[in-house]
Amino acid sequence: MKSNFLPLSDLKVGESGVIVKMDIKGKARQRFLAMGLIKGETVTVKRMAPLGDPVDFIVKGYHLSLRKSEAREILVERE
Incomplete structure (x- = not known):
């Protein structure tokens, strides 16, 4: 059976996904959790910068910009 899991950075504008895992440690992990990036939360790609980085996401109704390396x-x- 093929997994439907992928990195958040692979979603295209308008696509959404539900967070299943974060491979982030330390202070960065705490920062992401504080911004609402938690397991089970839906994240939607709103737009990308002209060169593709950073990417603007919608989480819990607000906009959040992340570098592709973070996403x-x-x-x-x-979804």
């Missing part, structure tokens, strides 16, 4: 460490299940 790559968050595993989501596509």
